[in-house]
Amino acid sequence: MTCILHIDDDIELGTLLCEYLRGEGFDAEHCANPLDGLNRIQQGGVDLVVLDVMMREQNGLDTLKTLRQSSEVPVLMLTARGDNIDRIVGLELGADDYVPKPCMPREIVARIRAILRRTAESSNSTTARVARTLGPLSLDSSKRKASLNEEPVELTSAEFNVLEVLMSHAGEVVSKALLCEQGLGRKLERFDRSIDVHMSALRNKLNLNATDSVLALHTIRGQGYQLSLR
Structure with a gap:
């Protein structure tokens, strides 16, 4: 139970x-x-x-x-x-x-x-969704583990879920509504900044603000977010 x-x-x-x-x-x-x-x-x-x-x-x-x-x-x-x-x-x-x-x-x-x-x-992802890779970033859904340049990245449950959604749509613009529904399991509420805060945390933990980072997490005004290679 x-x-x-x-x-x-x-x-x-x-x-x-x-x-x-x-x-x-x-x-x-x-x-x-x-x-x-x-x-x-x-x-x-x-x-x-x-x-x-x-x-x-x-x-x-x-x-x-x-x-x-x-x-x-x-x-x-x-x-x-x-x-x-x-x-x-x-x-x-x-x-x-x-x-x-x-x-x-x-x-x-x-x-x-x-x-x-x-x-x-x-945790119950199908085999096709067990592992995702984008440049130096890897995500193992079965173990709920993330790594950057083969070094483990400590993520909260919500951060992992949101990152998983972004990686499943790598290179695409993902709306905040979709990130909230698929990442947090609920509908996006008015004035809800949860996704924005999780994005800020991901930028820090994945070192995306570094000038030498090959990954980029773009904020697309009025549309959502995009995770891609630079």
């Missing part, structure tokens, strides 16, 4: 959300202390983390930063409605998606399933 860990110092909310998740067929656990949550993740068996930003002991962004030093488990952030800074920083630190609070448990479940579905689809 898929295990969802909810890290939030609001015990009442945590209890209610876990009950709802269990009713939806998940194995759900709650940690009120972020440090306890990090320890639980290190024990293994957690498939996805729902992480609140506003916590007293240690805020969710610092918790996510610590988590990403040792784990690539998918993370869904719960952010304050209208706080775009938390959302952008969360994505930059490696969150896979976010839901603004207050929100309905049904929306959280929908986002969880979208993340898990996309991860599973990538």
Whole structure:
């Protein structure tokens, strides 16, 4: 059974959300202390983390930063409605998606399933989609591993998914809507900057801003993004 860990110092909310998740067929656990949550993740068996930003002991962004030093488990952030800074920083630190609070448990479940579905689809890729190469960049869908010049590149689940979509359309302009649907498993929302943040992360991790890079990730205004050889 898929295990969802909810890290939030609001015990009442945590209890209610876990009950709802269990009713939806998940194995759900709650940690009120972020440090306890990090320890639980290190024990293994957690498939996805729902992480609140506003916590007293240690805020969710610092918790996510610590988590990403040792784990690539998918993370869904719960952010304050209208706080775009938390959302952008969360994505930059490696969150896979976010839901603004207050929100309905049904929306959280929908986002969880979208993340898990996309991860599973990538892991169960057909043989034709197992390996992709573009110049020095290689992507192994079966192992969910990326390498540049034969050196491993550490990507979050969402970054890997988005890069996989770009590489499957190498040389073509890919719309943000398609990247969001195929990469994040959901429709693009108005004023949603998730894809832009993931693109910025990919540029940094793949060293695409270097003058000697043979790869280029172009922003095509009003259309989308294009990954190609220079």
